[in-house]
Amino acid sequence: ELKVEQNPLFLSMQEGKNYTIYCNYSTTSDRLYWYRQDPGKSLESLFVLLSNGAVKQEGRLMASLDTKARLSTLHITAAVHDLSATYFCAPRSRSNYQLIWGAGTKLIIKP
């Protein structure tokens, strides 16, 4: 059974700082998604990582995937207040193609 662990679960940081969110998963997966959720809102797709070594960047966010280590990271560069949200990683199970979700990382960026 595929299990997902995100850390940290909560992160408060100052604008302008850099930080990384980690996503570990327990068994093999063929792809991994990162989503963003604002309070009371739905989920917005950020990245899909399809292969080992994949790296994708959008603005101040960069996601990477190491399938051998079963680890994905979401790096935030020079954080701004607008990035405050909860971030979820979701690897896809090879057995049934369903997404398995982490508990989320609540990110608060203070001006």
Next chain:
Amino acid sequence: ETGVTQSPTHLIKTRGQQVTLRCSSQSGHNTVSWYQQALGQGPQFIFQYYREEENGRGNFPPRFSGLQFPNYSSELNVNALELDDSALYLCASTSTSGGFSSYNEQFFGPGTRLTVL
């Protein structure tokens, strides 16, 4: 092109009642998945529908059931509501025209907030 829509946006029920939530998939998408998201937690997969049939189910009891219609819209029905059913229910659609091994990312609707008193 319209995105995924859900109705209603909010709903309040009492224990033991039944509820039906509705989802219209994004244009061109033939697969709908339903998730339950309790406050402060990640989404939990309930089930998925493809071509009007259930195609995968998470760890939810039979009182959670669903339907998919020929136009790919979907319903989630929950019988005998319990307090723990209070959550945000999310519907997501995708296209599996290339087979499930290659299906594309899911697009989520705004959700229905269900409160059970």
